[in-house]
Amino acid sequence: MALNSSRRAAAVLTGIVAVSLSAAACGGGSSSDTASGGADSKDTTDYTKWCDLKSELTGKTVTIYTSIVTPEDAPHKASYKEFEDCTGITVKYEGDKDFEKNLPQRAQSGNLPDVAFIPQPGLLQTMVDTGKAIPASQSVSDEVDKYFGADWRKYGSVDDVLYAAPLGANVKSYVWYSPKKFAEKGYKVPTTWDELMTLSKKIATDDPAAKPWCAGFGSGTATGWVGTDWVEDVLLRTAGKDTYDQWVSHKIPFNDPKVLEALGKVGAILKDPAMVNGGFGDVASIATTTFQDGGQPILQGKCYLHRQASFYASNWPEGTKVAEDGDVWAFYLPAVDASAKPVLGGGEFVATFRDAPEVKAFAAFLASPDWANAKAKATTNGGWVSANKELDPANLVSPIDQQSAKILQDPAAVFRFDGSDMMPSAVGAGTFWSEMTNWVKGQDDKTTLDNIEKSWPTS
Amino acid sequence: MHVTTLAAATATGGNLGKIGTLLLGIAVFAAVFIGILLIASLFKGHLGEKIQAVAFVGPTVVLIAVGLIYPAILTIRRAFYSGKFFDLNFGTPRTRGKYVGFENFQALWTTPGLPAVFRNTLFWVILVPLLATGLGLLYAILIDRAKGEAVAKALIFLPMAISMVGATLIWKFVYYFVGDPTGSQVGLINAFLTTIGMKPIDFLGNAPGNTFAMIVIMVWIQAGFAMTVLSAAIKAIPDEIIEAANMDGVKGLQMFRFITLPSIRSSVIVVLTTIAIATLKAFDIVQASSGGKLGDSVLANEFYNRSFVTQQPGLGAAIAIVIFLLVSPIIVFNVIQMRKDA
Numbered sequence: 001m002a003l004n005s006s007r008r009a010a011a012v013l014t015g016i017v018a019v020s021l022s023a024a025a026c027g028g029g030s031s032s033d034t035a036s037g038g039a040d041s042k043d044t045t046d047y048t049k050w051c052d053l054k055s056e057l058t059g060k061t062v063t064i065y066t067s068i069v070t071p072e073d074a075p076h077k078a079s080y081k082e083f084e085d086c087t088g089i090t091v092k093y094e095g096d097k098d099f100e101k102n103l104p105q106r107a108q109s110g111n112l113p114d115v116a117f118i119p120q121p122g123l124l125q126t127m128v129d130t131g132k133a134i135p136a137s138q139s140v141s142d143e144v145d146k147y148f149g150a151d152w153r154k155y156g157s158v159d160d161v162l163y164a165a166p167l168g169a170n171v172k173s174y175v176w177y178s179p180k181k182f183a184e185k186g187y188k189v190p191t192t193w194d195e196l197m198t199l200s201k202k203i204a205t206d207d208p209a210a211k212p213w214c215a216g217f218g219s220g221t222a223t224g225w226v227g228t229d230w231v232e233d234v235l236l237r238t239a240g241k242d243t244y245d246q247w248v249s250h251k252i253p254f255n256d257p258k259v260l261e262a263l264g265k266v267g268a269i270l271k272d273p274a275m276v277n278g279g280f281g282d283v284a285s286i287a288t289t290t291f292q293d294g295g296q297p298i299l300q301g302k303c304y305l306h307r308q309a310s311f312y313a314s315n316w317p318e319g320t321k322v323a324e325d326g327d328v329w330a331f332y333l334p335a336v337d338a339s340a341k342p343v344l345g346g347g348e349f350v351a352t353f354r355d356a357p358e359v360k361a362f363a364a365f366l367a368s369p370d371w372a373n374a375k376a377k378a379t380t381n382g383g384w385v386s387a388n389k390e391l392d393p394a395n396l397v398s399p400i401d402q403q404s405a406k407i408l409q410d411p412a413a414v415f416r417f418d419g420s421d422m423m424p425s426a427v428g429a430g431t432f433w434s435e436m437t438n439w440v441k442g443q444d445d446k447t448t449l450d451n452i453e454k455s456w457p458t459s
Numbered sequence: 460m461h462v463t464t465l466a467a468a469t470a471t472g473g474n475l476g477k478i479g480t481l482l483l484g485i486a487v488f489a490a491v492f493i494g495i496l497l498i499a500s501l502f503k504g505h506l507g508e509k510i511q512a513v514a515f516v517g518p519t520v521v522l523i524a525v526g527l528i529y530p531a532i533l534t535i536r537r538a539f540y541s542g543k544f545f546d547l548n549f550g551t552p553r554t555r556g557k558y559v560g561f562e563n564f565q566a567l568w569t570t571p572g573l574p575a576v577f578r579n580t581l582f583w584v585i586l587v588p589l590l591a592t593g594l595g596l597l598y599a600i601l602i603d604r605a606k607g608e609a610v611a612k613a614l615i616f617l618p619m620a621i622s623m624v625g626a627t628l629i630w631k632f633v634y635y636f637v638g639d640p641t642g643s644q645v646g647l648i649n650a651f652l653t654t655i656g657m658k659p660i661d662f663l664g665n666a667p668g669n670t671f672a673m674i675v676i677m678v679w680i681q682a683g684f685a686m687t688v689l690s691a692a693i694k695a696i697p698d699e700i701i702e703a704a705n706m707d708g709v710k711g712l713q714m715f716r717f718i719t720l721p722s723i724r725s726s727v728i729v730v731l732t733t734i735a736i737a738t739l740k741a742f743d744i745v746q747a748s749s750g751g752k753l754g755d756s757v758l759a760n761e762f763y764n765r766s767f768v769t770q771q772p773g774l775g776a777a778i779a780i781v782i783f784l785l786v787s788p789i790i791v792f793n794v795i796q797m798r799k800d801a
Contacts, residue, residue: 100768101767101768104544104770105767108545126543128551129550129551130544130549130550130551131549131551220750221750221752221768222750223749223750223752224752277638279642280638281638281639281640284661284664284665285661287664288636288663288753289638302639424770425768425770426769426770426771429768430768430769430771431571433752434752435571437753441665441753441754451572452571454571455570455571457771
């Protein structure tokens with residue numbers, strides 16, 4: 001009996017060891033690199049003339065994997081129609097809310113799609129690191145130079161090799177407000193940072209029942225990202241684009257005095273009980289308020305200003321008129337003075353993982369103005385914009401998208417990509433989010449930045 | 460093994476060819492097993508018995524070795540390497556894992572936020588088993604042989620039938636907090652508190668209080684399990700013992716202390732340890748509540764987070780090992796108790 005139970009004990013023990021540990025090791029399985037020298041062999045085919053390649057492409061299939069799910073996926077699928085008809089290619093679309101987590105796993109288990117829409121340059125870097133991403137074809141490269149420009153090319157490149165052309169874009173440097181309320185109170189849209197602060201203080205004294213600002217950092221496992229956008233937007237304004245670039249690439253430490261100064265400026269709004277959190281309560285309520293709810297008190301007159309990206313347009317309840325003369329509208333988050341026009345934004349990139357003519361033709365199509373305009377027309381509800389210079393703003397349905405397109409195409413605007421999307425995941429999807437959440441819950445500026453700096457991966 | 464194949468096949472979307480392959484695989488798998496057993500049955504006598512034993516146990520050992528032990532060894536090895544991917548040899552030379560010694564374990568203490576994770580996990584592992592078992596035991600004794608016992612049991616057992624995510628969503632409504640001082644509280648508890656003139660509380664928003672609020676959810680789920688097992692154990696106490704005790708004049712608390720508890724001791728230990736292990740592995744509640752972003756993360760959630768979200772598989776593996784090290788004493792204790800009773 002004793003022998004029996006000790007054996008049983010051993011078996012139980014082994015079982016537990018294995019169960020508690022094996023989950024960590026799943027998704028292994030090394031596979032040799034199958035990409036056959038797409039970069040080296042000179043492929044001179046002009047994939048921008050996809051219709052001419054019909055005989056070669058017809059009957060082929062291209063699979064897409066993306067984080068864009070219902071309902072935003074419908075206009076995407078509709079925008080491929082013209083291409084599918086013209087080439088005979090079938091495009092298979094797969095949307096997944098957990099895309100960012102699953103894509104690297106799919107690379108490791110050898111189950112990659114042909115095309116993935118990657119929303120962060122940091123994730124693109126990871127995918128290039130898998131050795132499975134295929135450098136962009138000459139056609140796509142030429143298109144990016146022609147229609148997007150050097151900045152966007154850089155975000156789609158790793159080690160100066162272009163892998164992915166930009167797809168959609170968004171403008172984050174927006175402050176949402178109610179034009180009606182502004183007209184009623186006689187407020188003017190501020191054009192400098194000082195004007196913005198003066199206006200905020202004026203609102204605080206004018207209307208004690210409300211607060212000038214409202215914000216929400218909550219976003220499930222991504223809680224805190226709204227805070228990172230704030231810091232980035234302000235740093236881009238106070239320290240300039242060069243410092244911003246150095247900070248993102250960690251050439252200056254994360255807790256550089258300039259960043260501390262920017263965080264202080266953010267704190268002057270988000271941590272001042274007189275400034276926030278209209279409609280939700282005290283400063284700490286920012287951490288638990290979801291970003292979707294964040295700006296809603298504007299509609300009830302409990303809050304006047306809400307800094308959030310262009311895509312927030314889709315969060316207003318049905319029937320809300322989003323227009324310069326409507327219920328809500330967004331103004332450009334002012335720079336320190338009117339001489340500069342820095343713009344913080346984001347976007348997706350089209351990475352490819354199969355070296356085949358149909359995939360290259362599809363990538364070339366997505367980088368073209370044909371697609372950008374087709375997508376604009378297909379997006380009947382608005383909430384989409386591209387940085388493609390040939391995108392005709394008139395094709396965009398909603399006024400806010402038109403304004404975003406104009407900002408993106410403005411030659412005077414200095415566009416910078418959302419920094420947390422470019423940092424290593426341990427920071428950009430880890431401590432930067434969590435420490436900003438701690439910060440708004442009371443942690444001081446210096447500790448916050450020091451903690452993030454400490455967590456920056458050494459390798 | 461074939462369960463994963465099935466999941467993979469259905470995940471890629473009803474591909475008939477893949478299902479065909481799968482069915483074929485299962486058929487071959489079954490044929491091989493039946494074959495082995497048939498061949499083993501041909502052997503007779505003392506040697507035959509040994510061969511049969513191997514034929515029965517062999518495949519299980521092989522499958523456990525391939526499916527559990529081997530990955531476990533890989534995980535332990537992984538904890539000593541850097542790199543972005545689970546597979547050390549995967550990817551480009553720049554990102555391949557390098558040997559870093561105990562750096563990943565050191566990071567457990569130096570990474571901002573992680574020490575609090577250990578503190579929270581400690582609260583969970585101590586409080587959940589004690590509270591769930593205690594309440595379950597109390598309830599089991601109170602309703603034992605009472606009128607409407609079945610209904611009373613069902614009421615407590617029902618939460619077990621709800622998934623942890625579902626339970627968390629229900630409790631999020633119970634705990635719901637409206638920060639706006641002019642707004643009305645719609646969460647059950649806060650609505651009650653404000654009605655009787657107290658200030659509303661942000662249960663899930665502030666550490667370390669939010670950990671305790673979530674522990675309540677887990678206790679709510681697990682108490683039913685404890686109650687069911689312990690109630691069955693109480694019913695299994697022989698009537699003669701109870702009668703004898705009654706004759707000796709044992710009453711109330713004494714009966715519980717000297718008769719009931721010693722009789723169901725082994726069941727109590729099983730319940731305690733089972734719940735403790737379930738608690739160490741539970742990340743659903745934290746994940747569904749705040750994602751562990753409000754200073755309320757636990758080890759299992761952090762393991763997931765580091766492994767899949769922040770791409771630190773080395774650190775993730777180190778956390779997995781810590782979870783294992785914490786679970787093992789509970790198992791060892793359980794096994795020792797099982798041996799005592801055997």
